[in-house]
Structures are given as structure tokens and as C-alpha cells.
Amino acid sequence: MAIQKGKTEFLMGIDQVEQLATWLGEHPATHGVAFIGRSNVGKSSMINAIFGKSVARVSKTPGRTRQVNVFKFLWQPVGQPVPQEFFLFDVPGYGHAEVSKEMGRNWQLLLDSFFHSVSGKVLLLNLQDARHPLQDADLQFQHYIHQFELETYLIFNKIDKLKTQSERAELQKQLPDIYKKNKWVKQIYFASAESGQGVQPVVDGMMNFLLRP
Numbered sequence: 514m515a516i517q518k519g520k521t522e523f524l525m526g527i528d529q530v531e532q533l534a535t536w537l538g539e540h541p542a543t544h545g546v547a548f549i550g551r552s553n554v555g556k557s558s559m560i561n562a563i564f565g566k567s568v569a570r571v572s573k574t575p576g577r578t579r580q581v582n583v584f585k586f587l588w589q590p591v592g593q594p595v596p597q598e599f600f601l602f603d604v605p606g607y608g609h610a611e612v613s614k615e616m617g618r619n620w621q622l623l624l625d626s627f628f629h630s631v632s633g634k635v636l637l638l639n640l641q642d643a644r645h646p647l648q649d650a651d652l653q654f655q656h657y658i659h660q661f662e663l664e665t666y667l668i669f670n671k672i673d674k675l676k677t678q679s680e681r682a683e684l685q686k687q688l689p690d691i692y693k694k695n696k697w698v699k700q701i702y703f704a705s706a707e708s709g710q711g712v713q714p715v716v717d718g719m720m721n722f723l724l725r726p
């Protein structure tokens with residue numbers, strides 16, 4: 514029961530609302546997963562850890578950093594004779610301050626339209642940094658995303674960086690607050706894209722979502 518690594522294929526980058534509408538019109542059964550997080554949280558690393566090395570590299574190339582990058586991936590569930598096809602959406606990181614006003618408005622419209630259109634069909638995987646949970650940018654994003662009622666899993670990445678006892682205790686201390694502030698989130702994971710620790714449970718969670726009729 515695995516994603517077919519090496520078979521994840523970049524389809525296109527979407528940066529206009531009309532383009533998104535056309536693509537969605539052509540793909541009415543848009544079943545898949547979307548990754549988002551503050552820039553540098555390790556989103557590309559996590560995508561690569563799950564889908565195979567360097568899948569997310571395309572999203573980091575110049576011109577693609579402000580697009581919703583769409584991939585398709587293959588996954589063969591147990592008992593299925595042929596692999597099934599799903600979509601992976603790599604949504605650019607939030608927390609960029611440098612976006613111009615015009616571009617910012619355009620971008621906001623695109624994201625509103627994207628999240629509204631895929632709600633119910635796409636699982637949102639929101640990454641945060643295990644060393645710095647509940648940052649302002651993360652809380653603002655969560656406040657924003659709430660309205661779309663997407664099923665959301667939260668992944669605290671970089672747990673390998675919590676090396677000392679006191680760093681781990683710090684996260685433990687924040688757990689009640691993390692759970693309280695994220696009651697609307699379906700699952701919370703702690704993982705490391707770098708070491709691979711905790712990645713399989715994320716994959717299992719994704720698969721459970723994708724298998725639901």
C-alpha cells in the first residue's frame with residue numbers, strides 16, 4: 514500500500530482565477546491533498562519524503578513560487594487491480610511580506626477560489642515548525658482557512674531538531690494549548706521530513722482520507 518515513487522508528475526502551475534476555473538472544470542473529480550505552511554517550514558522536504566525525492570523542486574524554481582503547483586500521483590490501494598490517480602497541490606508558503614499590493618489581491622482571490630472549490634475533495638496538510646508552534650502567521654492562516662471547512666491535518670515538522678530534554682519539555686508544555694487552539698483540526702502529527710520519523714503515519718492518514726468514498 515504505497516505511493517508509487519518516481520511516478521508523481523508535474524502538471525501545471527496555476528496563478529490566475531480563470532485558469533483555476535478552467536482546470537477545475539476539466540477535472541471535476543478533484544480528489545487529492547494540498548500542502549501549505551510558512552515558508553521554510555520544510556514543506557518541500559515533506560513532499561519529497563512522501564512522494565519521492567525532488568518532486569517539490571519544481572515548485573521552488575523561479576516563477577513557480579507564487580503559483581498553486583499541481584501534480585498527479587499514483588497510489589495502488591490493497592485489493593485494487595490498477596493504481597488510482599490523485600492530485601497533489603503544492604500551495605506556496607505564507608508569511609511572505611514582499612508581495613506587491615496588486616499581486617497580493619490577485620493571490621488572495623486565487624487562494625479563496627482554490628480552497629472554496631476543493632473543499633470536501635481535498636485534504637489540507639498544514640505544516641508548522643515543532644520548535645515554534647502557534648506562530649502569528651500560522652494562527653492567521655488557520656483563522657482564514659477555517660471558513661472553507663476543508664478537512665485539515667496539522668503536521669509539526671522538524672521534531673529531530675528538538676535535541677535536548679528541555680526543548681522536548683517545552684513542546685510538551687505547549688501541547689494543551691496546541692490541542693485547544695486546533696480543536697477543528699482532524700489530526701495532529703509530529704514528524705521529521707529530514708529523518709523520516711513520523712512520516713508514515715501522515716501517509717496513512719492521507720490514504721484513509723483518499724479511500725473514503
Ligand code: GDP
Pocket residue numbers: 550551552553554555556557558559606670671672673674704705706707708
Ligand atoms: P519550504 O520552504 O517549506 O519548502 O522548506 P524546505 O523543505 O525548503 O526546508 C527548509 C529548510 O529546512 C531546508 O534547509 C531543509 O533541509 C530543512 N528541513 C526541512 N525539514 C526538516 C526536518 O524535518 N528537520 C530538519 N532538521 N531540517 C529540515
